Structure formats: C-alpha cells, structure tokens
Amino acid sequence: MKNKTKDQCGRRGERIFSNVCILPSFLGVMIFFFVPFCIVIYYSLINNPVLKEFVGIDNYTKLFNNDAFIKAAKNTAFFSLVSVPLAVILSLGLAMLLERNIPGKSIFRTFFLSPLMVPTASVVLVWQVLFHNHGTVNQIVEACGGHSVDWIKSPYGQLVIICMFLWKNLGYNMILFMAALCAIPRDIIEVAELEGAGAWYKFIHIKLRYLSPTILFVLILSMINSFKIFREVYLLTGNYPQDKLYMLQHFMNNTFNSLDYQKLSAAAVLLALLMIVIMAVLLITENIFGKDVES
Amino acid sequence: MRRKLFGLRNKRRMFNGCVLIFILFAALMFLMPTVLTIANSFMTSNEISANYGAMFSNMTEKKKVFISDNVNLKFIPDKVTFDQYKAVLIQNSDYLMKFWNSVILTVPITLFQILVAILASYGFSRYPNRFKSIIFFAYIILMIMPYQVTLVPNFLVADKMNMLDTRKAIILPAIFSPFSIFLLTKVMKRIPVSYVEAAKLDGASELKILTKIYIPLCKGAIVSIAMLVFIDYWNMVEQPIVLMKNNTLHPLSVFLSEINTGDIGLAFAVGTVYMIPTVLMFLYGEDYLIEGITYSGGIKG
Numbered sequence: 268m269k270n271k272t273k274d275q276c277g278r279r280g281e282r283i284f285s286n287v288c289i290l291p292s293f294l295g296v297m298i299f300f301f302v303p304f305c306i307v308i309y310y311s312l313i314n315n316p317v318l319k320e321f322v323g324i325d326n327y328t329k330l331f332n333n334d335a336f337i338k339a340a341k342n343t344a345f346f347s348l349v350s351v352p353l354a355v356i357l358s359l360g361l362a363m364l365l366e367r368n369i370p371g372k373s374i375f376r377t378f379f380l381s382p383l384m385v386p387t388a389s390v391v392l393v394w395q396v397l398f399h400n401h402g403t404v405n406q407i408v409e410a411c412g413g414h415s416v417d418w419i420k421s422p423y424g425q426l427v428i429i430c431m432f433l434w435k436n437l438g439y440n441m442i443l444f445m446a447a448l449c450a451i452p453r454d455i456i457e458v459a460e461l462e463g464a465g466a467w468y469k470f471i472h473i474k475l476r477y478l479s480p481t482i483l484f485v486l487i488l489s490m491i492n493s494f495k496i497f498r499e500v501y502l503l504t505g506n507y508p509q510d511k512l513y514m515l516q517h518f519m520n521n522t523f524n525s526l527d528y529q530k531l532s533a534a535a536v537l538l539a540l541l542m543i544v545i546m547a548v549l550l551i552t553e554n555i556f557g558k559d560v561e562s
Numbered sequence: 563m564r565r566k567l568f569g570l571r572n573k574r575r576m577f578n579g580c581v582l583i584f585i586l587f588a589a590l591m592f593l594m595p596t597v598l599t600i601a602n603s604f605m606t607s608n609e610i611s612a613n614y615g616a617m618f619s620n621m622t623e624k625k626k627v628f629i630s631d632n633v634n635l636k637f638i639p640d641k642v643t644f645d646q647y648k649a650v651l652i653q654n655s656d657y658l659m660k661f662w663n664s665v666i667l668t669v670p671i672t673l674f675q676i677l678v679a680i681l682a683s684y685g686f687s688r689y690p691n692r693f694k695s696i697i698f699f700a701y702i703i704l705m706i707m708p709y710q711v712t713l714v715p716n717f718l719v720a721d722k723m724n725m726l727d728t729r730k731a732i733i734l735p736a737i738f739s740p741f742s743i744f745l746l747t748k749v750m751k752r753i754p755v756s757y758v759e760a761a762k763l764d765g766a767s768e769l770k771i772l773t774k775i776y777i778p779l780c781k782g783a784i785v786s787i788a789m790l791v792f793i794d795y796w797n798m799v800e801q802p803i804v805l806m807k808n809n810t811l812h813p814l815s816v817f818l819s820e821i822n823t824g825d826i827g828l829a830f831a832v833g834t835v836y837m838i839p840t841v842l843m844f845l846y847g848e849d850y851l852i853e854g855i856t857y858s859g860g861i862k863g
Contacts, residue, residue, distance in 0.1 A: 281689070303714070303718045307718075367578060498800065
C-alpha cells in the first residue's frame with residue numbers, strides 16, 4: 268500500500284478510533300457467528316447433547332461412511348467446479364464483446380442485469396415452464412426431431428441448474444469486468460499495437476494481467492453465489508430431489524430437520540475447513556500475480 | 563493494397579454484425595423471465611391454468627378438462643385483465659400483509675448492515691495491522707460460507723436469547739453479515755492518501771475524515787452495495803422457514819414460492835408486485851450499480 272509511510276505512524280488516539288470503528292461489527296460477529304460456531308465445533312466432538320461424552324473424530328468418520336453425505340459432497344463439488352469457472356469465463360467474454368463499438372450498449376447492459384430484479388420464486392416458476400416434461404425446451408427439441416427429456420428429473424438436471432446459475436449471475440460479473448477493462452491504461456495497449464502485437468498477445472500479456480485482481484474478485488463472488496443457488500434448487504425440487512441434484516445444503520437442511528446435530532456440526536466444520544484452505548490458496552495466488560499491477 | 567484493406571474492413575464489419583446478433587439474442591434470453599412474469603400477470607386465471615396447469619397435478623378435476631397437455635410459453639395474453647391484481651391487492655389482504663413483512667425485515671437489515679459496514683470498513687482501511695488482517699480473513703471465510711453452515715449457530719443464538727419465532731432472529735444476525743464490509747473495505751482502500759493528508763493538515767479529526775471524505779467518496783459504492791444486500795434479503799427463503807415457525811410473520815418471498823404449487827393464476831401477479839421495489843431501485847440506482855464498485859480489485863484491494 269502506498270499509505271504505509273505516513274499513515275502507519277498516526278497518533279495513538281487516531282489509531283484507537285479506527286479500532287473502535289471495527290468494534291460494533293466485531294462484537295456482532297462474535298456473538299452471532301464465532302462463539303456459536305465454537306459450540307458447533309464442540310458438538311461435532313461429543314456423542315449427543317444429553318450425555319456430552321467426548322468421542323473424538325467419531326462423528327467425522329461416521330460422516331465419511333454416510334452415503335448421502337458423499338453423494339451430496341460429490342454433487343456440490345461438481346456443480347461448483349463447473350459453474351464457477353464458467354461464470355468467470357463467460358462473463359469476461361461477454362464484457363469483451365460489449366467493449367466493442369456496438370449500438371445500444373447501455374440497453375444491453377440493463378438487459379443482462381435484469382435477472383437481479385426478478386423474485387426467486389418467479390424465476391423458479393419460469394424455469395419450470397421451460398424445462399417441464401411437456402415444456403418449452405422439449406417442444407423445441409421435438410420440433411427439431413429430437414427426443415424429449417424430463418430435464419429436471421433426469422441426469423441433465425445439473426445442466427438446468429448450471430444454466431440458472433449462469434443466467435442469474437453473468438450480468439453482474441460482466442459489469443465488474445467491464446469496469447475493469449475500462450481501467451486498463453490506454454497507452455500500454457497503444458504501445459503494444461504500435462509494436463505490432465496481435466489481439467491474442469494483447470489479451471494474454473496485457474489485459475489478463477490487469478484483470479487478474481478482478482478475476483479473483485469475481486471468482487469469490489461466484490463461489491458465494493454458487494452456494495446460494497441452493498435456494499432455487501430447493502424451491503424447484505423440495506427437500507429430497509433426485510440423486511444428481513442432492514446438494515450439501517440439502518444434506519445439512521435435512522439433518523437439521525431431523526435434529527441430528529452431531530452429523531450436521533461435523534459437516535459444517537469440514538466445510539469451514541475446506542473454505543479456509545480455498546481462500547488461503549486464492550490469497551496467496553493473488554499475492555503472486557496481483558502485485559505488479561496494483562497501485 | 564487498397565482492395566485488401568477494404569476486404570479487411572468488410573470482414574470486421576461482418577464480425578461486428580455477428581457479435582451484435584449474438585448479444586441481442588443472449589440479452590433477450592436474459593430479459594425473458596422478467597417480461598414473461600409481467601406479461602402473464604395480465605392474463606385471466608383460466609388462460610394461465612390452461613397454459614401452465616399441466617405442471618401441477620393437484621388441480622381440481624373440473625379445471626383439468628381445459629388444461630392442455632403441454633406447458634405453453636405464452637407472452638401475449640388473449641385478454642388483458644387486471645383481475646389478478648384485484649385479487650392480490652384488494653380482495654385478499656394476505657398478500658399486502660406479507661409484502662409488509664418483507665419490507666419490515668429487509669429494510670432494517672439493509673440499513674443497519676450498511677451502517678455497521680461503513681464503520682467497520684473505515685476501521686479496516688485505516689492503519690492496517692496484523693490483527694486487523696486476521697479478522698478480515700475470518701470475515702471473508704464467514705462471508706463465503708453457505709447459509710446452512712451458519713444455520714446451526716444462528717439457531718443456537720436465537721434459542722438462547724429467546725428470539726425464535728420473532729423477526730429479531732433473522733434481522734440481528736443479518737445485520738452483522740460481513741458481505742458489505744468485504745466490498746466496501748476494498749473500495750475504501752483505494753481512496754488516495756493525499757486527500758486524508760490534506761484534511762489532516764487542515765485539522766480535521768478522524769470522525770470528520772470519515773464523514774466528510776470517506777462517505778462522500780464512496781457514495782456510489784455504498785448505494786450499489788445496499789442494492790445488492792437488499793435484493794439478497796428481499797428474496798430470502800431459508801431463514802424464515804428455519805427461524806420462524808409462525809408463518810404469519812413470513813415474508814412474501816416464502817409465500818410466493820408456496821403459491822407456485824397451488825394457485826398458479828395469482829403467481830405472476832404477486833411476482834410482479836414483488837418486483838416493484840427492485841425495479842424502482844434499478845431505475846434509480848442502475849448507474850450506481852454499474853460504477854459503484856468500479857475500482858474493484860483483488861481480495862485485499
């Protein structure tokens with residue numbers, strides 16, 4: 268950071284003020300998230316809330332032998348691994364296409380953002396219309412001479428959900444990329460053009476380099492949103508969807524409803540650990556790639 | 563030479579044309595659900611059940627006769643009517659009640675979350691130290707967790723504080739959700755230090771720097787983050803179901819998802835009514851949304 272030299276040695280009172288500012292949020296997070304999460308960790312290590320006997324990693328080994336958990340973890344991992352990179356790549360592509368001189372740019376931008384306005388339940392309704400067994404997509408498929416598929420209930424169900432995720436999130440990601448593309452210094456690109464750099468070279472060596480912080484940012488946002496798509500899946504299929512759509516969130520919701528806190532706590536702790544690892548990796552990557560273009 | 567250039571230009575024009583057609587097509591696909599919801603809200607309930615009734619087997623036998631086997635996607639109503647709106651807004655006060663429930667949950671969450679976030683982001687962006695960055699990392703982890711992970715902690719706290727079945731159970735944890743802190747801190751870290759130094763030379767206190775420099779400079783970002791937070795909580799479904807068994811307090815978003823399976827005739831009209839606040843926000847704040855997090859950089863900003 269640029270401001271290190273002078274800012275760092277601010278007067279004591281000023282530094283204390285900046286700490287006090289964090290305090291409300293810090294206390295709230297402590298009370299509502301951190302302390303109860305410690306209790307969750309404790310729950311994951313005991314056999315049941317009445318006897319409170321310490322059982323070590325028993326709950327965790329049970330979890331790994333649980334078919335439903337394994338299935339849910341596999342589905343969620345597959346969904347995230349496919350949809351998050353797709354969301355990043357496609358929205359970057361869209362942003363670069365819109366960067367060209369085409370008429371009606373701002374109208375297109377509004378159109379792409381419009382999914383943010385639609386209530387979740389209405390989205391689900393529309394999706395049901397589209398992908399129903401006798402729905403629009405099947406009518407198109409049949410008109411083209413194909414066989415109709417019951418999309419949501421078939422193995423293609425995941426494809427439907429990925430489409431929904433992309434539809435919902437591409438717009439905002441695209442906005443972020445468009446802003447970042449605008450922020451790339453013109454002169455660097457012009458110099459590269461004078462030197463005879465091709466479009467591909469400019470993309471790889473200049474644009475991608477300047478975009479890398481935004482790519483990470485969009486990656487994180489998309490990850491958060493990929494977990495949030497459960498809402499739609501839940502409304503689309505209920506508590507017990509078909510095998511391919513059974514997500515970790517279903518598993519956790521259902522164990523919550525059956526009051527099996529031990530299993531649920533162990534799953535929550537595992538997921539938290541996984542997130543810490545992923546975020547640490549992302550942060551380190553950012554430190555390596557993002558440094559030279561920042562500030 | 564000239565000919566070649568001309569060919570090149572033609573090629574480029576062709577390419578731009580293709581791009582335009584592609585983007586037009588994609589943009590229409592993105593807009594389609596919005597248009598469909600609004601357009602279908604003006605249909606008569608018979609027309610709606612005739613077109614979409616096949617999705618739900620729990621229709622009454624009498625109605626079933628008119629229902630086509632196919633689910634038809636239909637944009638233009640045969641007969642435009644405001645009956646659905648009459649049913650939603652005048653004949654039955656249920657929907658307006660639920661709408662009010664949504665407002666009374668979402669507005670305090672958004673306002674207070676932003677307030678907490680402004681203070682905290684200011685704290686995080688000034689005088690960074692090791693301790694602060696550890697807390698910030700913890701916030702990022704918390705932010706990225708699926709709701710189901712924080713569900714048990716939320717439930718435990720609500721239970722201990724006797725808040726289950728009250729609005730507080732949803733509002734209080736949501737106020738401290740770190741999402742807006744994460745976004746706003748990144749923006750605040752980009753504020754040039756020279757502004758702050760100039761203010762300090764003029765004898766401004768830290769509080770003045772916050773209110774007179776940071777908040778005005780981040781106005782766009784604050785508005786756009788508030789919009790994102792509002793939209794997110796406006797559509798909440800999981801929290802009320804888990805934390806409030808008493809469904810008279812449920813927001814319309816939960817109710818709307820239940821209508822879909824029953825009285826489909828009303829679903830589009832209710833959906834459109836529910837869309838009004840977000841549409842108004844878009845009309846007012848789209849520019850903020852586009853420019854808002856403009857200096858979005860990496861995780862640390």
